[in-house]
Amino acid sequence: MHFMQKNLHHFDKVYREDSPVITPHLLDVDTFSQQDFELTFSIANRMKKIYTVGPKKSSLLKGITIATLFYEPSTRTRISFEAAGKMLSADVINLSVDNSSTRKGESFYDTMLTLQSNNIDLLVIRHNHSGAPYMAAKHLEKTLVINAGDGSHAHPTQALADMFTLAQHMKSLKDKKVLIVGDVAHSRVARSNLLALCTLGAKPIISGPPNLIPWDLFGKQYRVDSNPFNKVSIMPDLDQAIIDADVVMTLRLQSERHSKGLLPSLREYANLWQVTTDRLAKASTNVLLMHPGPMNIGVEISPEVAYSTNSVVQEQVSNSIAIRMAILLLMTNKGRDVNE
Secondary structure (H helix, E strand, O other), X not given: OHHHHOOOHHHOOOOOOOOOOOOOOEOOOOOOOHHHHHHHHHHHHHHHHHHHOOOOOOOOOOOOEEEEEEOOOXXXXXXXXXXXXXXXXXXXXXXXXXXXXXXXXXXXXXXXXXXXXXXXXXXXXXXXOOOHHHHHHHHOOOOEEXXXXXXXXXXXXXXXXXXXXXXXXOOOOOOOEEEEEOOHXXXXXHHHHHHHHHHOOOEEEEEOOHHHOOHHHHOHHHOOOOOOOOOOEEOOOHHHHOOOOOEEEEXXXXXXXXXXXXXXXXXXXXXXXXXXXXXXXXXXXXXXXXXXXXXXXXXXXXXXXXXXXXXXXXXXXXXXXXXXXXXXXXXXXXXXXXXX
């Protein structure tokens, strides 16, 4: 496959098409082709057997050192990266920002150089500022960077886990109606998922409060072929948008990123945009219910829906380990050892 033949260059977005700089970091999914997704899923399927069937351990990444550096709180992403690395026999170092030299005034740039000087092979970084992983990737020559979420910008490994979960239930996403509901403007998960969905041929729809929709990405003036979001439809009325949906993904209301006055009240938000049993009944009979977590039960999703038979939320969590194992293998050129 060309993905492997090009030595993982498709994992990079530090460069633009007119730039000669190509480096093998995973910063977003905007350069993934359908073949790239398929290869990643193929390896993830094999990795899933390691921790679901046994032996829960492989030596494929023995001698590789991985560091996780999270400037924002995380449960699922951090644990799954740690589990993925350890199942592949990598040495995993979890760094605490609160106990690092950052609290003494060390710059982000110097922190990156310090990690590289300690022979870290892979750096998994989450940062509250959009673009921070890109800056790290630009200045690191030996350490490869994985974006575990930057500001409201991107969350590529979560998008890969979500697409992998859908691939477990559907032969193809082509022409499938996928509805993403909620705080799209502040969701890095939504942005990366929409990029993936468009590449895989789905028909993405977003619904939510008009002031929580990023019109600079999805407005009519951007309906041009070069815009990767030109296939995304906008339907603020959830009761209309959810009709015949094949997939419904609810998003957490990210109040910590809101300025004052974005929403009148949580009660009004829940009344208009909470995914409830009655609303989900309007979707396709076999609709899949997703949520990237953490869930605010009773706000964006009702408890009956969150724990219903349509929900694949826990599958998303489990599949994220397999996907991150696949990513670690691909970025260290160990993917060919699995796929040959």
